[in-house]
Amino acid sequence: MQWNIDFTKFLTSGEMKKLEATIKERSETGDKKEIWKTRYIAILIALQTGLRVAEICALKVKDFCFDGNNFLRVRHGKGNKARNVMLPKRLKGELQAYILEKDLQADDFLLVNSWKKSYTRNGLQKAFKDCAKLAGLSERYSIHSCRHSYASLLYQRTKDLRLVQNQLGHSSITVSSIYSHLNKEETANTLDEIFT
Secondary structure: OOOOOOHHHOOOHHHHHHHHHHHHHHHHOOOOHHHHHHHHHHHHHHHHHOOOHHHHHOOEHHHEEOOOOOEEEEOOOHHHOOEEEEOOHHHHHHHHHHHHHHOOOOOOEOOEOOOOOEOOHHHHHHHHHHHHHHOOOOOOOOOHHHHHHHHHHHHHHHOOHHHHHHHHOOOOHHHHHHHHOOOHHHHHHHHHHHOO
């Protein structure tokens, strides 16, 4: 199957920052802070790990290793494959604070809805849409856009397709190669450099 990616499928780094900042602020002020805090953590995980929606929904506290290398264990990835995904330090800190604040135990799901049930894919998608709307982002974005955004930025900064493949759990580096495109800002800067 031939995969294509275009600029409409991922958020720019500015949009990612705006989404994160908006949800963080909402989780700290106003009513329903607990719901928005969970959404904030879900958005951070999506943006900073590139996990699939189903993988985010299935996360349990015991899946995180905060000693040494800081990673999370995806137990049931696509094709029922397990993998380790490295975590940025800032995400590690946010997750540790969230787990402590919520008094979560090892076997607890990390993200639960207002009915104390683990998020479903549809529930997480709806939560993302609410967050994106609040941040003033385009309706075309879905939570899967976070995965595309993560992969795109990871490749842009490292130029390492193997790293992208490992972090996203792609079975083939060919799938990961769709992220070797230039982003909008890079394209504009390159054209300006060539044609000035």
